[in-house]
Amino acid sequence: MIINFINGGVCAPKGFKASGIHCGIRKNQTKKDLALIVSENICSAAAVYTQNLVKGAPIHVTKENISDGKAQCFICNSGNANTCNANGIEIAEGMCSLVEQFTGIDAKNVIVASTGVIGQPLSLAPIAAGMDELVSLLGDKDENSDAAARSIMTTDTVKKEVAVSFEINGVQCRMGGISKGSGMIHPNMATMLAFITTDAAISPQMLQKAIKEDVSDTFNMLSIDGDTSTNDMLSVLANGMAGNEEISAEGVAFEAFKKALNAVTGRLCRMMAKDGEGATKLLECKTVGAKDKLTAKTVAKSVVCSTLLKAAIFGSDANWGRVLCAIGYSGADLDINKIDVSFLSAAGTVNVCKNGSGVDFSEEIAKKVLSEDEITVFVNLNSGDHEAVAWGCDLTYDYVKINGDYRT
């Protein structure tokens, strides 16, 4: 099955319009802070949420709104996470009501999200004031998705947007997504948000099953700083306008849909990791030769989460001992004496560890390999044929600066 990456984002699929504006939640006038994405018709809807016991109010409202597996639009503000506020639910529901008032879409069919400052009351006033403009700017062009993608950014330095075309039973379908990475504008919490649209027809149950399975290999394998946010949410709207027969069970069509979903989410994960707080490099860990999938994933995740390794990667330092250390404390059941480790990048490959012990390597080549901006730590456990990939980034001065800044 062929998946083609195409231009645009959430407006690439048929029947979706988007817009984004600055309504005044964020002080910086040049930063958009309110996004709206709507479908012409009611869609199959599904979402996965943060596992943090502390959950943003919008998450509770969204869960309720899509409990019937249906929704028609996304609304998301940046600059305030609407979390740990006494009136959070009321505000989140208020945002949904505003959507109904200005678009006619039932408030119960709205997926609502917020990202930004935590523990500070969110006022509906700027949102209400901005709705007219937000709705008037709705469009299905690439620039409309671009505006929405930029409106959900916090300290992201680049927008995260991707779109693909694929076939289901010979019917051309499209899927697009936007997301935001971990940014901390004082004093908020890193939040990961991803909104995906598709014109493929799929039942709510199968859509939920698809994203639940996908997330375990994509977003749940991504870590910037190990802090699970309070507002994380990945949600999908499938409006069926591509005209394929609705996917209502497992099979070839469902697998095709999952492959397209994975192409979108995997790309978004890499974008988010590379643009992690203060990051200068993407840190990817590919684990192969694992006895089972869980072992492969546990090892890969532990490696990209190692604070010591992240700092070493920033310094282009082939500190493979830190890789072995992270594998050793990962909790995975494995034989350390079978482990081989290599560092890979566009500049080449350097083998640093064989059978759990160091091997001689050229410092010069190692430094060249690790000076690239996309580094892969390749770990072979030599104990089976299962694989996994995890994504992270280096730990830099800017990470400390951005997150250690005084309130100003």
Place this chain on the structure above:
Amino acid sequence: MIINFINGGVCAPKGFKASGIHCGIRKNQTKKDLALIVSENICSAAAVYTQNLVKGAPIHVTKENISDGKAQCFICNSGNANTCNANGIEIAEGMCSLVEQFTGIDAKNVIVASTGVIGQPLSLAPIAAGMDELVSLLGDKDENSDAAARSIMTTDTVKKEVAVSFEINGVQCRMGGISKGSGMIHPNMATMLAFITTDAAISPQMLQKAIKEDVSDTFNMLSIDGDTSTNDMLSVLANGMAGNEEISAEGVAFEAFKKALNAVTGRLCRMMAKDGEGATKLLECKTVGAKDKLTAKTVAKSVVCSTLLKAAIFGSDANWGRVLCAIGYSGADLDINKIDVSFLSAAGTVNVCKNGSGVDFSEEIAKKVLSEDEITVFVNLNSGDHEAVAWGCDLTYDYVKINGDYRT
């Protein structure tokens, strides 16, 4: 029961001598790199080790040597962890043989440890060459413990040394300890090592029980960067020269011993946390009102491990949302809506969160409180009467610098 902190360290208890020299493992001539601590007689010995699957060779040798519950001395080098080396066991056993050769102490009664570079062969030559001087300098004065304490330092900026006197059934006993914190001289791994001596009489079984129970509340509640090292070891020698009746069962005497042990280990933990890699501040989390001990410990540990909070503390930023976030993802089963959070220091107290929501507080006072070099995050779960304390440090530019440096 009264515990008095007294001068000195491992030589404070009767019958212990120590020394430390520069033998040449470390290139820097001004840095000592070899320590020896011996008892006049054979002692009850016990130790706890890293849980990392990757273990330094000295740990395997020490486990074997004290499997009979007996030992008479510690030898430890810095500058090379003797980990992930093909001939590691041979080298570690060689260090024990050198001790026997130069002191007459049975090689099987030696507790051996190494800290420093990982994955680089360790040569016995400099150690062999230094043994004469090392043994000739053995003494029971404070300066001898000082020399040993300095010989196990890597990038620690201050030595960690403590001693206490206490009574068991009216008999005066003493206990002393030295330890090293997490330092990364390229390209090694942070290692935590602690050596404790006491002249109290206690059976090997009860000694092991005492440190196993103590560690769960002390060293296991300490985190600098979340990376569990390959060489961590806490070991104790009890030579019985105080003359108390040997502690061979639970009871008042055992409790007294444990209190003294906790005074020594707790102090060492605070010292290590405050001198964490690049740290400018001690970050302590005190959890109270937990429904059980595990919940209290899980919450406290999660808070001091939060990368986001550690950076905020560096910036003297009262970012309490990050505290709630860390509690939320800690895995502890609790009611977020009952949580109160305050920041404490020598400069005062500031309450930032009540019943899981933010409360107004003075930015000015908060900044003053968090500008101190010892910060306590006080968390009340209001759900019971169990407590716990965890220790960590702030995340600073220097942490990144020290661990991101190129090899030079």
